[in-house]
Amino acid sequence: MTAQVEGWKNVVNSMRNLGDLDDGGKVTFFAVTHLARGLVRMTWWVKPATDINDPRLEVGLRFNSKEDFTYLIRHQGVQLGKKLRLKKNDKIRCVAYCKELLRTLRDIHKCGGASYNHGCANAKYFSRLFKDDMRVFPGMTVAQFVEKVHWELKITISVGKAKRAMARARRLIEGSTVVLATRHLSDGTDKFNEIYIAYEACKTSFKQHCRSIIGLDGCHLKGQGKGILLTAIGLDPNDQIFPVAYGVVAIENIDTWSWFLNLLVKDLDIKDSSKWRFISDRQKGLINVVRSCCHNAEHCFCVWHMHNNFKKVFSSPTLKDKIWEATRATNVYAFDKVMKEVKGLNTAAHTWLTAHTAKESWSRAFFGFEANCDILVNNISECYNRVLLFAREKPLYGMLECICMYLMDKFTSRRKMAAKLEDCVGPKIRRKLEKIKEKIGDCMVREAGEWVYQVNTKFNEQFVDDI
Template sequence: MSDEASFQIKSLKPVHKCARNYKLGSMVTYAWIGSHYTREFLLRQKMSVRKLRTAVSQKFGIHVSVGQCRRAKKYELQLIDGTIVEHYAKLWSYAEEIRRSNLGSTVKLDVNHMPDGKNYFSKFYVCFDALKKGWKEGCRKIIGLDGCFLKGICKGELLCVVGKDENNGIYPIAWAVVCVENKENWRWFLDLLIDDLGLNLGYGYSVISNQHKGWIEAVKELLPYVEHRQCAKHISQNLRKRYSGAQYESIFWKACKATTEVDFKVAMKELEVLDPSAHQYLMDKDPKTWSRAYFQPGRCCDVVENGMLESFNAVIVDARKKPIITMLEELRMYMMERGLRHYQVLPSGLNQFEVRGTTDAYEVDLEERTCSCKLWQLNGVGCVHSVAAISFMNRDVESYVDKMFSSITYMKAYKFRLAPMNGSNLWPATGYSPPLPPVHRTMPRRPATKRKRDTTETPNQSSKKSKITTQTQNKGKEQVKGVAKALNQDDEGNQSNAVNDGGAVNDGGEAVNELHVQQDYDEVELTPLELDALANGEPSQVHVQEQEARETPLATLLKKIRRKKSERIIKLKLGKKVSGADALGNSEAKPVTLE
C-alpha cells in the first residue's frame, strides 16, 4: 500500500511450470549487494570482485555483472573505512588523541592555506614516545631512511625511519605522510626526527639510504657529522647496467665486505686490471660510504644494504592501499603487537689473542675487545679469530658479549608501551578548520600501483597478456602466409603469376587492370630511360603509378613479395642490356634490343 509498509497481492499463480530466470541482475543495486556481504568485507577486505560475483550467484541464484560487484565492494569499503574527505577532516582529532593517550609523543600536521579560505592537507608526522625512548636505550646507533608511495585512494609518499635492535630485527621509529618526496619535505621530516632522537649534528651515528637526491642534500645540511652509508645493492645494480658480467659484481662485493683497507685495495686493484673504467666508476661513488674497510666503529652494525627499510615496506604494503587514518592506525597496531612478542637473545662471543691462519695472522685483545681484522669493532659480535681464542682459553663466551646484545638492553627497547586509544567517536574536538584532501596532481600516463622493477631484477613468469599477444602474432603470420599462397594460385589450385590488386571487373567477370599489374614483370616493357633510372635507384613511372593504384589492404600484404620479385627481374633485364647474356648467363646469346 502507498501509505503503509506492506504490499497487496492482486493475482496469484500457486503452480509455476516455467524455468527459473537467472537474468535478474539488472534489478539488483550495488548497495544491496554490499549490504549482504558486510561481514565478509570486515574479515577479508582483499576479497576479489570475481569471488564476490560467484558468491552472489550461488547464494541468490542471479547473475550480476563485474561492474556491479566492483561498485558494491567500493561502496562497502567506504562505509567501513569512511570516505576520503572524512578521513582528512578527522586528522586534527586523531593527532590530539595520540597526544592524550601517549604522553610525550610528537605529532605534527601541516596544511596549505588557500586564498579562498580552504585548507588542504600537506604533511603529517608521528613519533610515539615509547618508540623513541626504546630506540635510545636499546637499539644500535644506525638508522635507515626511505620513502615509498601510497597505493590507495589517498595519494602521496610515506617517509619512514627504521632502526635495528639487538636481535637484528627492524625497529620502526617514526613515519610521515607527505604529498611528494623532495628536499623540502625531507628537511621538514629530519628536523622533527633530530629533535625526537637527540641526534644533534650526527656525532656517533650512522645513516643508510638509497641515495634519493633530496634526501642527500637535507642530510648534509642538518647532519653534517653523521656517517653516511650507501646501499650496496643499489650500487651493484647500477654497476651491472654499465658493466655486464659476473666478475664485476663478484669483485665489487669482495671490496664492499672487506674489513681492512689492505683487502679493499687488493680487490680494487683486481678490478682495475679487469676494467679501468669500472674501477674509476666505483671510486667516484666514494668507497667510504659503501665499504666496511672505512666504516666507523662503535655502531655495532656492519650492514652494507638497506634491508631493514625494504623489510618494513614489505610489511606495510597492504596498509599503504588504505585511507590515511586507517593506514596510520595499522602502523600503530603493528608496533603494539610487535612489542608483545617473545624474543630470544642471539648468543655470540668475542676474542683476545693472536690467531694465525694458513696464510695470515690477526692480533686479538680480549681486554680491549678488539681484533686487527676490525670485524669485532664493526658489529660488536666478534669474529672467527675471537671464537678460536676463547675456546683455547676455556672462558665463558657470554662474558665477552657487548652489553648491547644483553637481554636487559634488549628489553629496554620494548619496555615502553603504546597506550590504547579511543575510537573516532570519542576523539576530542578541536578548534582547527578540518583540512580537505590535497590538491590532485595530474601525472602523465596511468597511475602506477606496483613498484617499478629494475632492469637487472629477475622478471616474473610471462603473464597471460604476453602469452595471448604471442599467440595472436603467430596466428597473424599464418594468415598472411595463407593469403599470399592463395593469391599465387588460380581457381583450380594451379600456380599463377597473375595478381589482381583491386582492379576493375568487366561484364564477363574477368579481372581487368588498367596498369597491367596482373601481368608478370617479365612481360613489362621498360624504356632505356626507365632502365637507367632503375639502375640509379630511382623508381620508374610504371612503378610509381602502380604504387599509387594500390589502395586495397590485400595489395599491402603483398608489398614485400612484389618488391623482391621486381628487383630480381630488373637485375635480369639489366644484365641482358650490359653484357648481352641471357637469363641463364650464357654469353653467346644475342643482346636484347630494348627499343
C-alpha cells in the same frame, strides 16, 4: 696490575653466577656487596610500584634497572630528609652514600636533614613522582605544584625547579610526537599536506637500547589518496627492525625530507651527529638534507642499489663478485687489493666506482666505530615497506591505524619472546657469534705489546690489532 685484573675477574665471575641464577631472561641491576670468601647473598626483586616507600634495604637487593635503583635512592633521601648522593654512577656500578662512603648498609644517619631544595629531589624525580597527578589535573599551576610538594614531601622547592619538573612531566604524559601540516588555499580553507608520527615508546626504547644507526626510505601509497610514506627504521639488540618514526608527504623532494629529518633529529635529541650513521639509497635531495641536518654523521648508501646502477653499464658477473668483495672488506689493505683487481679487469669499471660515490659510503673498511653496525644494504627499510604493503592500500586514516596496530602487535610478541630468553644476548646475535667462533681457527694471534697483537691468517695475510 695483576691484583687489579684478578679483582675484576672475581667481579665478572660473581656477576656471571648471578646471571645464571636469573630465570627471567632480562637485564638485571644488582645492588651487591661482596662478603667474606667471595660469597654473595641475594634476596628478592624490588617492585617500584609497591616497594618504593618500604623497600627493606639490605645487601643483595635486586633491581630491574639502574634507573629504578637511583629513583629509589632519591625517594628514600626525600622521605628521610637526608641528602643522599650517587658517588659513582656509570654503566656497571652505582654507589650511593650519605656524607661518607658506606661499604655496608648503615640505616642510621648522623647528618643534618634538608628542607629546602633537597639534593635528591631534582626535576626528573618530581616529574616521575607526580606524573599521575599532572595527568589528572592538567591545569595545575606552579604555585599549586610547589604547595603539593611541600605538604606531601615536607620540602620546599624553587619556582624554577617546579617549572622544569612540570614541563618534564607533561612531556612524559604527552610523549608521542604528532605534527600535522596543512596548506592554505586561495579560498581561505586549509588542506592536508603532510603528517609526522613518532610514538613515545618507539623513541624512548630506541634511545635507551638501540644502536645509533637509522635507515631512511620512502615508498608510494597504493590507495585512492596518493603520496609518499617516509620511514625511519633502526635495529634492536637482536638485529631486528625497529620502527622509530614515519610520515606521509605529497612528494619526495628536498623540502619534505628536510621537514621529516629535522623533526626526527629533535625527537631523538641528536646533539653530536658524529656518533650517528644514516643509510639510504641515492634518493633525490636526501644526500644534501642529511649533510645539512647532521653534517658530521656518516651517510652510507645501500650497496644493492649501487650495484643495480653499476650493472646497467657493466654486466659482468666477475665484476659483481669483486664489488661485493670490496664492500665486505674490513680493512684498507683488503679493499685496495680488490680495487686493483677490478682495475686490471676493467679500467672503466674502476673509474665508475671511484667517481660515482665516495668509498667511505659503501665499504666496511672505512666505516666508523660509533654506530657498532656494519650493514651494507638498507634491507631494514625495504622489509618494513614490504610488511606495510597491505596498509598502504588503505585510505590515509585507515593506513595510520593499521601501522599503529602492527607496531603494538610486533612489540608485544618481542616482549614475550624476550621474557622467555635464557641467554644474555638475542638468538640472532648468538648465531653470529657461533659463526665467528668457527673462523677463529684460521687465525694465529701473537702478543706484540700491551693491548697490541699481530694476527696471521691462513691466506698469508698479516695485520696489527691495537685494542
